[in-house]
Amino acid sequence: MIARFSGRSAHTVRIKNKPTPEGYKILSFCDAGYTYTFIFTSRIQTHPKIQQVSDLSKVGNEVYHLTSQLPIEDKSFNIYMDNYFSSIKLFKYLREKKIGACGTVRTNSANFPKVLKVNKKLDWDTLSGVVVNNILAILWMDNGPVTMLSTIHQIDNKNENWIERVRRRPRETSTNAAKVRAIFGTLSKKTLPIPVIIDDYNHFMGGVDIADQLRGYYGTQLPKGHYPEWRETRSSCVWCKYLVKKNQEKAAKNLPQSQLYCIKCDLALCYNKESSNCFKDFHTYREDDD
Numbered sequence: 001m002i003a004r005f006s007g008r009s010a011h012t013v014r015i016k017n018k019p020t021p022e023g024y025k026i027l028s029f030c031d032a033g034y035t036y037t038f039i040f041t042s043r044i045q046t047h048p049k050i051q052q053v054s055d056l057s058k059v060g061n062e063v064y065h066l067t068s069q070l071p072i073e074d075k076s077f078n079i080y081m082d083n084y085f086s087s088i089k090l091f092k093y094l095r096e097k098k099i100g101a102c103g104t105v106r107t108n109s110a111n112f113p114k115v116l117k118v119n120k121k122l123d124w125d126t127l128s129g130v131v132v133n134n135i136l137a138i139l140w141m142d143n144g145p146v147t148m149l150s151t152i153h154q155i156d157n158k159n160e161n162w163i164e165r166v167r168r169r170p171r172e173t174s175t176n177a178a179k180v181r182a183i184f185g186t187l188s189k190k191t192l193p194i195p196v197i198i199d200d201y202n203h204f205m206g207g208v209d210i211a212d213q214l215r216g217y218y219g220t221q222l223p224k225g226h227y228p229e230w231r232e233t234r235s236s237c238v239w240c241k242y243l244v245k246k247n248q249e250k251a252a253k254n255l256p257q258s259q260l261y262c263i264k265c266d267l268a269l270c271y272n273k274e275s276s277n278c279f280k281d282f283h284t285y286r287e288d289d290d
Helices: 058-067 088-096 177-184 196-204 207-216 238-246 280-284
Strands: 002-004 022-031 034-040 077-081 099-104 127-132 135-141 145-150 161-167 189-195 228-235 257-262
Touching: 022 058, 022 207, 034 207, 058 077, 058 088, 077 161, 077 196, 088 099, 088 135, 099 196, 127 280, 135 196, 145 196, 161 196, 177 189, 189 196, 228 238, 238 280, 257 280
Parallel strands: 077 099
Antiparallel strands: 002 022, 022 034, 099 145, 127 135, 135 145, 161 189, 228 257
């Protein structure tokens, strides 16, 4: 998760193409949108409460710190993560602590099998696997190569380790055109088997994204610098104007007038007992709210 902050701080990060590209980075442990635990991270120092395991990287130690807070004495747990966190050393350490793990992995990750590093195009739906230190590493060709690690899956029995799901027809490249045409024909989607490891990852991943989305709906502060100011001049409320246009209503003769302005946006917005809080609605609106 990223807690938005654009001020001066040595601890903040900038990640392009993220919904919140700048702020404090929070590693979170979530399930179905519920946050079990979390820690703030920093670019310049390690968290003082994190135990440093010599065989693990900084990120690996952070992941293990979160998982160590689970009640593993009473229950068993399987955790899922993306390729930023996954590594063979981390999965091996978690396995020793009786915590299952599954996730996508980068091919340049330490000890990842060279035989699974794709240097040329393979046929669509090709599945290969190698066991390294009791960790299953796989390569599966979907629309592109998918590389994963797991301590809780197998791939050797197709009847037990595959499940049928609706799949989209991939692009017909020179290497897979004949096979794709034979399977999909003219259909853009078709129910076909996929490895259980892929299906489980698709199903169980996303808890952090859901939790972060829900957290964003209930910010405790207005965006930086958006403060109300009382002025002598009255102007029509821009939010009321927007709602009239959005609902395709005829323009009202007397739209609400306001003497309250946002000092950053320099716009008039309602804020009184008779109408809704347009000042808040204007600054917290998202396009996906529709």
